[in-house]
Amino acid sequence: MKGDRVEIVVDAGDTTRTYEVVASRAGGRVETAVRRGVVEVSEVTRSGSVVRTARFMATRVLALVEQPVPREDASEHQEGPRPLREDPKT
Numbered sequence: 001m002k003g004d005r006v007e008i009v010v011d012a013g014d015t016t017r018t019y020e021v022v023a024s025r026a027g028g029r030v031e032t033a034v035r036r037g038v039v040e041v042s043e044v045t046r047s048g049s050v051v052r053t054a055r056f057m058a059t060r061v062l063a064l065v066e067q068p069v070p071r072e073d074a075s076e077h078q079e080g081p082r083p084l085r086e087d088p089k090t
Contacts, residue, residue: 004022004023004028004029004030004066004067004069005020005021005022005023005030005066005067005068005069006020006021006022006030006032006041006064006066006067007019007020007063007064007065008020008021008041008054008063008064008065009061009063009064009065010056010060010061011060011061011062012060016062019056021041021042021043021052021054022043023043023044024043025045027045027046028044028045028046028051029043029044030042030044030066032064034058037057037058037059038056038057038058039055039057039058039064040053040054040055041053041055041056041064042054
């Protein structure tokens, strides 16, 4: 299964441009960060190494859409509803 995907819509003067950053290998993920007026979108491996980074001026970014791939956990395959928390009085 491939990793995450992020779409970035940027104001390019008289038009808009759409960029996509996709985790190209299985197990990869895409991380976003906003620092000092710059939006950084990075593709990261399982071990945490950055493969590539796209940077955009925050004032020009119109939309940032994160589309994560659903993760399968063993907890999702339980029978019946799981209680939110235990009642300490019982």
